[in-house]
Amino acid sequence: MLSPTEPAPARTSTPQVDFELDAFDADEEMYLDFYRQVAVREDMLVPLAEHHSPDGAHSYYVLFDRSAAYGHPGMPSYVAVHLKRDREKETFDFEQALLPLPAMAQSWLIHRGCPPDAIGLNPELGPPPADEATRALARRLAGDGDHYAMGYSYTSVDPDDMVTVVALRALDEGAPSPFRVVVEEVDTDAWTHTLREGGFDTVGEALQWCDDRLTGQADPLPLVRPAAAATRPAARPKTPAPRPIGRSR
Template sequence: MLPPTDPAPARKFIPQVNFELDDFDANEEKCLDFYRQVAVREDMLVPLAEHHTPHGAHSYYVLFDRTAIYGHPGMPQYVAVHLKRDREKATFDFEQALLPLPAMAQSWLIHRGCPHDAISLDPELGPPPADEATRALERRLAGDGDHHAMGRSYTADDPDDMVTVVALRALDEGAPSPFRVLVEEVDTDAWTHTLREGGFDTVDEALQWCDDRLTGQAGPLPPVRPAAAVGRPTSVAKAAAPRPAGRTR
């Protein structure tokens, strides 16, 4: 998804995040962690979605990090934050994760207690889905994203080819196509995005397809095998997990 500050159809405004922690404290280590991991770039974080439980005990945020394009090439551009506040003690705790796709950030929050229907993305920020296939895949990722572990991602900001590739490993060894690749592509002329998924038998095949896509040499994504096609588990499903997230070229 494009940064909300990039050229695109006019938007009303770019909102700013407010973590509402002025009256809360934590131990020195926790405060320092929150500052280093989140608050240091607070004025550059755009809230794409947020949900607050009654009395503010929990807050969930999907944030776009406008500083990501200035960091290590290919790094994830979305931050999921879960804040927990104890009003009686006036203390707070938090969790955060850097993720390459908004649907993955939604999934991370949903599996930490955020209601599924309460963390929808602001349609004014970023290009909308181009088709029903994209919408359906994003809904599924948000709901069952914990079924896969992320191995590697890369986000390319080339205006002529804005793409994010993500390699995943199924946590269930018997899953069809145990390695998956997600590809999000932004059409800057139509101001829409598509998301597609492919299935692979080995980690090397999945990572090679990602490399080829980033250099413009990839063929079509192979389809994910249906569950009915899976026989007894094989050694392929026990292949090594994808390498840690980083550059793919």
């Protein structure tokens, strides 16, 4: 993954995305949707991963949006795009989602038909994982992302504390630690990144930890309770349901 504020140091040029739509058309509403949601910032999108089906009908992209750092504070930096082409009619359709972590973009695409082993991130772009715990959590997020709904995320581009926090809710009401926080931290000196996860019993506790982390006052993340220790929580007042991971057109 790329840092929100600078390109990967190992490259002298940044790859550009090509949606390969020159030979395709769409109705006016579809074309305008694609332009407004994706193509308007095409020159700022860096392809971290992409896969095209052998028949050319489907393309899947994990894109880093370099313009996100200059938009609304805290906005996600990654865009997942699924293009669907009808070669006989020469038309296309698409879905897209803004997401705070590359693994979440991979998950979104995998659950729209992309082969899991075909959407690996380009290792030459961005800081590599610092340890096996980071790699393991990224794999789990990519594979199990449909088990959770995202309620909140914030990406800080402060070069002295480059961090993304994401609050998730397990869709299985009986899951241990039903509310999770995933935090990604970039070490700009070592040029590596870490992913860590914590478990919470309530949405309020999860969001408070996120706020505390962003102000540098957070305690260590609490461990996720193992499944064997999980018990169905007592009934409590309902909280507004967070939106599902990502948003489609």
